[in-house]
Amino acid sequence: MRGSEGEGGRSDMDCIEIETTAEALERSMTFHFVKEIIGYVLYMNQQIPAVLQDLTLEFDSLQSERKSLELALSQEEMKASSRRKHNGRMRELKQGVRKLEKLMNSISNIQTAMQLVLNEIPDIQGVIIVLGSNPVRPRHVYEMCFSHGKVTMELTNDFTKSKAAEMLSRKAIRSLISKGAESMPYASPTKLFLLVKAPSSFNLPAHFLPKRDFRYSRKVVPCRLCVKCKIKDQDMDASQHSPQTATPNKSPDSTENDLIWFQCRHTIKGLPSPTPQTEE
Numbered sequence: 001m002r003g004s005e006g007e008g009g010r011s012d013m014d015c016i017e018i019e020t021t022a023e024a025l026e027r028s029m030t031f032h033f034v035k036e037i038i039g040y041v042l043y044m045n046q047q048i049p050a051v052l053q054d055l056t057l058e059f060d061s062l063q064s065e066r067k068s069l070e071l072a073l074s075q076e077e078m079k080a081s082s083r084r085k086h087n088g089r090m091r092e093l094k095q096g097v098r099k100l101e102k103l104m105n106s107i108s109n110i111q112t113a114m115q116l117v118l119n120e121i122p123d124i125q126g127v128i129i130v131l132g133s134n135p136v137r138p139r140h141v142y143e144m145c146f147s148h149g150k151v152t153m154e155l156t157n158d159f160t161k162s163k164a165a166e167m168l169s170r171k172a173i174r175s176l177i178s179k180g181a182e183s184m185p186y187a188s189p190t191k192l193f194l195l196v197k198a199p200s201s202f203n204l205p206a207h208f209l210p211k212r213d214f215r216y217s218r219k220v221v222p223c224r225l226c227v228k229c230k231i232k233d234q235d236m237d238a239s240q241h242s243p244q245t246a247t248p249n250k251s252p253d254s255t256e257n258d259l260i261w262f263q264c265r266h267t268i269k270g271l272p273s274p275t276p277q278t279e280e
Helices: 027-044 052-073 080-120 163-178 233-239
Strands: 016-020 126-132 140-147 191-199 208-211 223-229 259-264
Touching: 016 163, 027 052, 027 080, 027 126, 027 140, 027 163, 027 191, 027 223, 052 080, 080 191, 080 259, 163 223, 191 208
Parallel strands: 016 223, 140 223
Antiparallel strands: 126 140, 126 191, 191 259, 208 259
16 A cells, blocks of 8 residues: 555555455455454454454353353243352353453444445455554554455345455465564553545445544554455456446546545454463
């Protein structure tokens, strides 16, 4: 991603290029890419106690067990000892759900907002993830740009994770780790903010607010990821005449000035880490 005044005023930063062999960067690939980067940022900066996939499974398991216990406790015929045991376990489950519920809901809200954006703008140009007390003075910034290649007309809003999406996400995480992007973790809870670059006409006020002049502190060095499709020249020529493809969401007169940053209303606040016990 080339730097600009809207991206902190930096034009000399190198990008980590992530290439996919897919002809087109479908909306599901973009969604899961952003989702995995969010999970990586939260975990590597100690904002969640486990990787996002494990945390999701744990939360779902707690909720499922709680529902089963509620059903069991609703039965009138139960020994007093069994009821005491179930009640004790129920208290533990409710405590575990309360601990994770706000975090998991906020993660779900951001994912839903991202899906809504991609439903309207499948060929989204850029995404920024900011970690810190506020977007203007962050601790960490991750910028992503997307080169969509041949934009296909997707008939459904299916966000199922494909093998191509999984491979692309894994490649990005490996690249981040190899570049040392996981450094400088901190244990105090903070917030994660999401911004997307979209046409100024984009209108989803329940989830995004326009931030036309968005800039963050120049003291922060961002980590930049550029996602590209590997497309042969003949494929590009054929796509211009194929009825199965659609041109990007731009008119002939559109320019980069039509694109501005929109900040997601939903944020993710990290969980406080347990106080480490000192060895005696």
